[in-house]
Amino acid sequence: MRTDPPSLLSLAIDSALLHISSYSDLSFLPEHILEDLFLRTLRAGKLNEKILKLFIATGKEEILSLIGAFNIQCVLTPVLPTISVRDDEVDIVIAAIEPDLTSFLEEWRAVFSRFHLIIIKDPDIKGELKIPGGFNYDTYTKADIQQIIGPSNAATFSGYSCRYFGYLLSKKKYIISIDDDCIPAKDTKGIQVDAIAQHINNLLTPATPFFFNTLYDPFCKGADFVRGYPFSLRNGVSCALSCGLWLNLADLDAPTQALKPELRNTRYVDAVLTVPARAMMPMSGINIAFDRELVGPALLPSFKLAKEGKFRWETVEDVWTGMCVKVVCDHLGYGVKTGLPYVWRKERGNAIESLKKEWEGVKLMEEVVPFFQSMKLTPAAKTAEDCVIEIAAAVKEQLGRIDPVFTRAADSMVEWVQLWKTVKTRT
Amino acid sequence: MAGASVTPTPLLKDELDIVIPTIRNLDFLEMWRPFFQPYHLIIVQDGDPSKTINVPEGFDYELYNRDDINRILGPKASCISFKDSACRCFGYMVSKKKYIYTIDDDCFVAKDPSGKDINALEQHIKNLLCPSTPHFFNTLYDPYREGADFVRGYPFSMREGAATAVSHGLWLNIPDYDAPTQLVKPRERNTRYVDAVMTIPKGTLFPMCGMNLAFDRELIGPAMYFGLMGDGQPIGRYDDMWAGWCIKVICDHLGLGVKTGLPYIWHSKASNPFVNLKKEYKGIYWQEEIIPFFQSATLPKDCTSVQQCYLELSKQVKEKLSAIDPYFTKLADAMVTWIEAWDELNPKPSISNGPGK
Numbered sequence: 001m002r003t004d005p006p007s008l009l010s011l012a013i014d015s016a017l018l019h020i021s022s023y024s025d026l027s028f029l030p031e032h033i034l035e036d037l038f039l040r041t042l043r044a045g046k047l048n049e050k051i052l053k054l055f056i057a058t059g060k061e062e063i064l065s066l067i068g069a070f071n072i073q074c075v076l077t078p079v080l081p082t083i084s085v086r087d088d089e090v091d092i093v094i095a096a097i098e099p100d101l102t103s104f105l106e107e108w109r110a111v112f113s114r115f116h117l118i119i120i121k122d123p124d125i126k127g128e129l130k131i132p133g134g135f136n137y138d139t140y141t142k143a144d145i146q147q148i149i150g151p152s153n154a155a156t157f158s159g160y161s162c163r164y165f166g167y168l169l170s171k172k173k174y175i176i177s178i179d180d181d182c183i184p185a186k187d188t189k190g191i192q193v194d195a196i197a198q199h200i201n202n203l204l205t206p207a208t209p210f211f212f213n214t215l216y217d218p219f220c221k222g223a224d225f226v227r228g229y230p231f232s233l234r235n236g237v238s239c240a241l242s243c244g245l246w247l248n249l250a251d252l253d254a255p256t257q258a259l260k261p262e263l264r265n266t267r268y269v270d271a272v273l274t275v276p277a278r279a280m281m282p283m284s285g286i287n288i289a290f291d292r293e294l295v296g297p298a299l300l301p302s303f304k305l306a307k308e309g310k311f312r313w314e315t316v317e318d319v320w321t322g323m324c325v326k327v328v329c330d331h332l333g334y335g336v337k338t339g340l341p342y343v344w345r346k347e348r349g350n351a352i353e354s355l356k357k358e359w360e361g362v363k364l365m366e367e368v369v370p371f372f373q374s375m376k377l378t379p380a381a382k383t384a385e386d387c388v389i390e391i392a393a394a395v396k397e398q399l400g401r402i403d404p405v406f407t408r409a410a411d412s413m414v415e416w417v418q419l420w421k422t423v424k425t426r427t
Numbered sequence: 428m429a430g431a432s433v434t435p436t437p438l439l440k441d442e443l444d445i446v447i448p449t450i451r452n453l454d455f456l457e458m459w460r461p462f463f464q465p466y467h468l469i470i471v472q473d474g475d476p477s478k479t480i481n482v483p484e485g486f487d488y489e490l491y492n493r494d495d496i497n498r499i500l501g502p503k504a505s506c507i508s509f510k511d512s513a514c515r516c517f518g519y520m521v522s523k524k525k526y527i528y529t530i531d532d533d534c535f536v537a538k539d540p541s542g543k544d545i546n547a548l549e550q551h552i553k554n555l556l557c558p559s560t561p562h563f564f565n566t567l568y569d570p571y572r573e574g575a576d577f578v579r580g581y582p583f584s585m586r587e588g589a590a591t592a593v594s595h596g597l598w599l600n601i602p603d604y605d606a607p608t609q610l611v612k613p614r615e616r617n618t619r620y621v622d623a624v625m626t627i628p629k630g631t632l633f634p635m636c637g638m639n640l641a642f643d644r645e646l647i648g649p650a651m652y653f654g655l656m657g658d659g660q661p662i663g664r665y666d667d668m669w670a671g672w673c674i675k676v677i678c679d680h681l682g683l684g685v686k687t688g689l690p691y692i693w694h695s696k697a698s699n700p701f702v703n704l705k706k707e708y709k710g711i712y713w714q715e716e717i718i719p720f721f722q723s724a725t726l727p728k729d730c731t732s733v734q735q736c737y738l739e740l741s742k743q744v745k746e747k748l749s750a751i752d753p754y755f756t757k758l759a760d761a762m763v764t765w766i767e768a769w770d771e772l773n774p775k776p777s778i779s780n781g782p783g784k
Contacts, residue, residue: 188540211718212633214595214687215602215617222619224612227605228634228668230718231711243566250567253579260576265567267574271621279628281564282580312579319580338566365582369563 013037017044018136020051021087021114027058035062044134045110047072050087085174085200092196093118093166093177097159097310099127106132107183111196118166120145122310124158140165149419156412159308160285160315161301167292168423174203175296176289179312182343185247188268198341199242199289202272206236207335209277216271216339236274240294240334241325244287245269249345251284253362254313257351272339277330280373283322286312287343290325291334297384297420298328302412305360306405313354316361316368320409323372328387331377360405367402371395385417392417436549436556440465443526443552446518450474451532456483458535462546466528469518471496474510491517503771506764511657513666515637519644519651520769526555527648528641533696537599540620550624550690551594551641558588559626559684568688569624588626592647592683593674596639597621598694603636605664605711606704609697624688629679632721635671639692642674646683648773649733650674652765654758661754662713663706669758672721677736680726709752716751720744734766741766 006014013033016023017040026034038055041047052072055063092115094101099121105112109132116136121129123142131137145154145165157165163177176199185193205219210233218225218234225234250265257263275281290299303320329336375394381387392413399406445466447453450473456463460483468488472480476492496517497504507517512531519527528548537545557571563585570577570586577586602617627633642651650673653666678685724743730736745759 212627212631212687214597214633214636216621220619222615222617224602224604224608224615226634227603227608227636227664227707228671228714229605230714232715233718245566250576251579252576253581256576256579263574263576265574267622269568269621269623270619271623275564276628276631278630279564281566282578284566284578284580316580322580338564361579362583365580366584369582369585373563 009033013040017041017046017134020046023054025057026054027060029058031060031062034058034060035066038063038066042070044113046113048114085204087114088116089172090115090174090176090196090200091118091166091170091172092116093120093163093170093175094180095160095163095166095177096121096129097125097180099125100130101180102130102132104180104183105135108178109134110192111184111194115196116172118170120157120162120166122159122162123154140169148423153415153419156301156304156416159310160312161304161317163285164299164301167296167299168420170292173291173293174200174289175292176200177285177287178343179286179345181346181348182246182286183346185268185342185344187342188270193341193343195244195287195341195343198272199244202242202337202340203239203289203291205239207239207274207337208233208236209274209330209335212276213273216273217337220272237333237335238291238294239274239337240291240329241283241322241336242289243281243283243322243336243338244289244341244343245339246284246286246345247342249347251286251312251345254351254355255362257313258355261351268342269339272337275326275336275338280323280326280369281336281338282319283325284312285318285321286345287341288318294332294334295325295328295384297388297417298325300324300388300413300416302409302416303405304408304412305364307357307360309354309357311349311354313349313351314357314361316364319361319365320368323368324388324391324413327372327375327377327391328384331381331387332384364403364405367399367406371399385420388413388417436553438465439526439552440467442524443528443548444469444518444522444524445548446471446515446522446527446529447532448473448512448515448518448529449480449532451480453480453482453532455532455535456486459530460485462536462548466548467524469522471515471518473512473514489521491521499772500768503764503768506652506655506761506768508653508656508660508666509658511660511663511666512637513653513656516651516653516666516670516765519648520765520772522644525643525645526552526641527644527651529637530640530692531638531694533694534598534638535693535695537691537693539691540622545690545692547596547639547690547692548641551596554594554624554686554689555591555641555643557591559591559686560585560588561626561629561679561682561684562589564628565625569626569686572624589682589684590643590646591686592643592678593635593685594641595633595635595685595687596641596690596692597688598636598638599691601694601697603638603694606700606707607711609700609703613697613700620691621688624686627675627685627687632672632675632718633685633687635667635674637667637670638694639690640667647674647678647733649766649769650677650737652737652762655754655761661752662708662710664703665707665710665714668710668714672717673737673740676721676724676726676740677733680730680736681733713751717748720747734770737766738763 396410472492741762748755
């Protein structure tokens with residue numbers, strides 16, 4: 001255990017480690033510093049192929065013999081060689097519903113530590129955020145939210161919805177968001193699932209919404225389009241949203257979970273598939289990734305139940321926004337995928353308690369789903385922002401009189417697009 | 428309510444026929460014996476009718492060769508393909524049961540990831556007996572399976588689902604690829620066991636493969652015509668595809684569900700890709716126009732029975748697809764002949780499935 005404070009050199013090396021993905025050349029570093037950096041990179045779990053190549057390129061003897069001694073080998077031909085995303089194109093957005101993120105981040109360290117994290121603290125919770133070292137992150141609290149977008153708007157970002165603030169501020173192309181009560185899952189062979197890599201893979205390979213492929217994802221290794229699949233549709237379209245699934249505690253509603261308290265999802269379905277065009281589905285915000293440049297503005301915190309709570313059973317903001325995104329994707333010609341990756345969702349909360357508190361979400365779905373199923377956008381809507389504005393107008397007109405939550409949602413959606421444009425121009 | 432015991436799947440041995448088209452032999456039935464023996468088989472012998480097909484001992488079956496088909500249908504026999512497994516649909520017509528399971532003679536029992544033999548028929552029966560969910564996609568796939576349910580956000584009013592008309596199974600080992608894909612990837616094998624059954628959403632078309640297929644004859648039988656293929660026809664290997672597009676449009680119209688996924692069978696024989704290419708060649712081009720036709724096909728509200736829907740479709744085929752090739756005029760006529768033959772052999776009042784959508 002250290003009793004002396006770390007030296008300036010040590011701090012400098014730590015800082016370099018945090019930003020290592022942005023370096024293109026390390027040969028200027030003196031050998032002893034290079035070695036130290038290499039060992040810390042290994043320990044932090046950040047040694048990927050690109051960074052390994054950087055170290056090898058320095059040509060320094062010590063580094064090369066270390067690599068030989070550890071028997072570190074370059075990764076063989078990747079499964080899909082055309083897939084590559086730079087680490088600096090991805091933001092992982094975490095909503096801190098509890099302030100202590102230590103165990104959550106430790107579980108995900110091997111997978112998260114390459115990337116930049118945006119951590120938003122739920123403005124309603126008390127206590128300092130606890131984040132372990134070795135991560136490259138920015139945090140935002142209530143004060144930041146109020147400062148950046150004004151105090152009146154801050155209420156939009158309470159609870160699970162605080163993550164949308166992260167989506168708003170991010171400047172990256174790809175966003176991945178996982179609830180803080182989920183840890184990495186294991187596949188059928190017992191290997192830990194790299195949810196981030198799978199999401200990125202989903203977003204970077206085409207989606208096929210116009211015709212169903214019975215062998216599921218045709219771009220997956222070992223699969224292809226089946227007989228009868230039109231050739232003109234085999235290019236696919238860009239995938240804008242990737243929805244993952246959950247082992248253990250599945251994302252069921254409160255009545256279902258209360259009725260079947262022992263029900264746990266143990267079935268690992270080894271497939272990714274595109275949700276067909278015009279088919280609607282309930283998106284779960286627990287484990288998603290999306291292309292911010294394509295559909296960013298359509299992921300919005302607008303559907304807040306009057307008694308929205310701190311358990312997923314007490315919210316439907318993600319189901320609402322998921323349908324907005326699907327309508328937008330169908331209109332603009334993008335795809336939505338569902339299936340892998342799985343995360344392991346830990347036990348949390350009591351379904352019966354949630355049921356006593358909150359029925360609204362379940363009841364409102366009866367109106368929400370048919371509305372989105374029949375929602376048609378005009379040819380004038382050419383961007384995600386345009387689409388959201390049109391949807392908001394339709395919500396106000398068709399659903400406003402059913403329940404005030406819809407009028408509030410419509411207004412909030414319009415404000416959200418405004419906010420999105422403002423933040424975009426400011427940065 | 429959450430009971431640990433699972434109700435066993437009914438055998439339905441007096442309600443289900445297994446239809447098998449064959450041109451060579453039925454040795455594959457030996458492997459299926461433990462699962463198929465309780466059921467009645469309808470064997471449709473394609474090719475040379477003077478050849479004797481050997482059926483393994485102990486199976487209860489009826490066998491029809493080309494002479495039988497001609498005798499039974501008379502001039503209407505023209506709608507049944509010759510020298511193509513499409514002839515199997517004669518078996519659907521002649522059956523008197525509620526359910527049909529059809530399987531190719533090069534399909535064997537597969538093993539699940541635990542090494543256990545898969546009873547494909549039992550899974551198909553499960554699929555057909557429990558509802559589908561075509562109106563809203565469930566991200567946990569089949570919500571009626573043990574260990575699964577509807578996810579948060581799924582409206583309760585939609586949880587009853589729709590009656591399941593078709594259960595489309597998949598294949599391990601040799602995948603069902605078209606000729607160009609087979610030529611490019613001759614070694615590819617399907618080794619991925621995807622443990623899911625799912626409903627294909629309303630409004631979405633899919634490529635239906637006839638290798639491992641079950642359906643409710645009373646709900647959708649008359650639409651399961653496998654078209655004009657093989658001898659004297661310009662295309663082959665599109666029989667099941669054609670039926671798949673027709674049944675999906677009709678199921679969507681009548682509010683019925685189509686499932687795909689489990690069960691898997693083991694497909695052992697890779698057909699010759701060059702022969703396939705010759706058969707599929709025109710189909711590959713034609714499907715580019717056929718698919719948009721089916722995607723935009725609508726049926727009028729007063730079509731409330733499968734036969735009415737099918738006849739209406741045949742009119743639209745004649746009207747809109749004949750421009751591609753005169754084959755489609757012939758096909759449209761054959762579709763009408765098929766319905767006439769079906770009604771003749773199945774003289775019940777035409778089944779109404781409720782108001783069309």
